[in-house]
Amino acid sequence: MNYDNRVFVSSAADHDVPVGHYHQRDHVVWAEFRGGEVTAGRLIGTCASDGTLTFGYTQVLADGKVVTGTCTSTPEVLPDGRLRLREAWRRFDAAGSAGVSFIEEVRYERRGLTSPLS
Numbered sequence: 001m002n003y004d005n006r007v008f009v010s011s012a013a014d015h016d017v018p019v020g021h022y023h024q025r026d027h028v029v030w031a032e033f034r035g036g037e038v039t040a041g042r043l044i045g046t047c048a049s050d051g052t053l054t055f056g057y058t059q060v061l062a063d064g065k066v067v068t069g070t071c072t073s074t075p076e077v078l079p080d081g082r083l084r085l086r087e088a089w090r091r092f093d094a095a096g097s098a099g100v101s102f103i104e105e106v107r108y109e110r111r112g113l114t115s116p117l118s
Helices: none
Strands: 007-010 019-025 028-035 038-047 053-061 066-077 083-091 098-106
Touching: 019 038, 028 053
Parallel strands: none
Antiparallel strands: 007 019, 007 098, 019 028, 028 038, 038 053, 053 066, 066 083, 083 098
């Protein structure tokens, strides 16, 4: 599985959500994302042979708060060939926030965008 030049958004909403543009070289994966409450975000990690991603992330929110954490994303191939990632995340905050979310690959041309992060 290769994540290079794939674009992902939250499965939970249709608009005003972070859009992530992924890259991959060998087993190293990184992405930049922004949108919704996220002014800027980055992730970097590794891709296992089964496509599972393990990474750390940092994001700056619109209110100026910096959020960091770790995540393990497990891929699922959708019937139309796109990917859905199940993200088990944990934040480095006082509350020990953790959860599961889902993001899906999008073809950004279909969303009326000229580039993944426009």
